[in-house]
Amino acid sequence: MDGNDPLYSIGDLARRTGLTVKTIRFYADTGLVPPTDRTPAGYRRYDVRALARLDLVRTLRELGLDLPAIRRVLEREASLHEVAAAHAEALEVQIRTLRLRRAVLLAVAQRSSSPEEMRLMHKLAKLSDVERRRLVHDFIDETFGGLDANPEFVAMLRSAMPELPDEPRPEQVEAWVELGELVQDPDFRAAVRRMAEHQAAERADGDRGGLHVALTGTVRSVIGGALAAGVAPGSADASPVVDALTAAYAETFERPDDAALRRWLLTRLETANDQRAERYWQLLAVINGWPVQESLREVFEWFTEALRTRLAEC
Template sequence: MNGDALFSIGEVARRTGFTVKTIRFYSDRGIVSPAGRSPAGYRLYSFDAIARLGLVRTLRDLGLDLATTRKVMDRERSLPEVAAAHADALAVQIRTLGMRRAVLMAVAERGSTPEETALMHTLTQLSEDGRRRLIGDFLDAVFGGLGDGPGMAGAMRSMTPELPVDPDPEQIKAWVELAELSQDPAFRAAVRRPAEDLAAQYARTGARTPHRDLGATVRDLVGPALAGGVGPESPEADPVVAALTAHCANALSRADDVDLRRHLLTRLEELHDARRERYFELLAIINGWPAPEALAPVLAWSVQALRVRLPRRGLPRSG
């Protein structure tokens, strides 16, 4: 019967594609044992050995080490168990490679210095806990000491990136840039000031909802004027500026005077920060949120409209 046929090591090599040396190696380690010997003392192998060698090739091609391969062959470990563990390990490797690719792409696109490249590489190597600590440190710098009520907690959540378990290349690339941006002390200071304003509004209103976000108010008030071709220096812009200052006066419980308008101008200049807008663009990519509406045009209009209506002396310098 063919099932009882025995094959020389050369014939096994021809059928399996392994070299004679490799078959001897597996044979010496007990992974594939000869079924007998020829009269001249040469090893002979059965169909079962050829089948086992086929499985060995499959397992090795999948990346299993020799010790694990032997345990599977000897049924010391089940194949499903090993496959699951190896799949998990490969997922980690794939994610690491994706992170490295993101760094290389960023270096190529941005012309990064060696120091920036080293920082980006470090950021990609962080574990999930490491990423949480990094972002937690950033959020503490922005919101620390400002209260922990529902409103502030919601504001914090709205700035928290959550990189998925299996991120796509764009999410990885966005994470690297956002993490780098979050370490910038100047950026941290710029985003803390609006958080302080929000906390102050909650302190004044108690449990009540604070006044509407300034950026959203600017978008709603200025957007139609900008779309309608109203210039920030034109008389037609006066009612829009009046509505903006009224919002600020109401939010701060202050009179609408020169000092309040200067305060509003400073706040608008802080909001009109390309880094801040970029942070929320990156956040949307990482979290899978819709892309945020760009506020730069309406903020630029508002800043110019306020500037031309304020006395020149003591004006804040533009950012």
């Protein structure tokens, strides 16, 4: 140290840096900013290098670095850019967490949730992307595992995972919480398992399951027209609508349009027409920001009732 360098008291440093005397004394006692010298009476004195060191400590603390990290920088055990990069990454995680908590609180405020609902929302919302995928994959494994169901459909299920954005909207948090509850519901799992078993049985009988997808547009169009016209499924006016649709199924699957086909079709409709299955895809669309597809619930409920009525008349 140059004997001509000015020395500052703790009070001088406090005025220059805006830190309290107590804080500067703490940094001195922990060795982060040791005094340059002491007066004969034992009072601490600091030179310009200590002042610069103190200013760096203050800046790093304001950026949120903890004292061990600051010590590594000061003692050159780690470079400043390495510590800054690690801290920036940690801050990014904290920011995502805070955004998620904000979304949960907004969702709670909007739906007047109970304390128990709020705890559940927070528990499910704070799951990581990997944990969310694991929850859905566990659901798929239990419902479709060990069965030769439609492989294209199972592959689509596994590829369509819930992906909450870094800053989710309250409705996305709500949708994820509802989806998380749904895939853990034993009754829903049992219902989907029955659907999967029905798919597997159809495949064993040589049924070309993918053709059902091609018929969905026909069903939507024909029954949509009946609904628009106010045709009740149990009325006589529903008969030609049912006849047109069973004829389309018979042609597609190269089967006779008889009572056996209609019983097969009714069984399939009753097994597959669980509104929770449609809700699953609606919730997934909200979470991932996809367009929510038009509901087919009313269409297939009409078809099921109309077909049941026609079979009862046979």
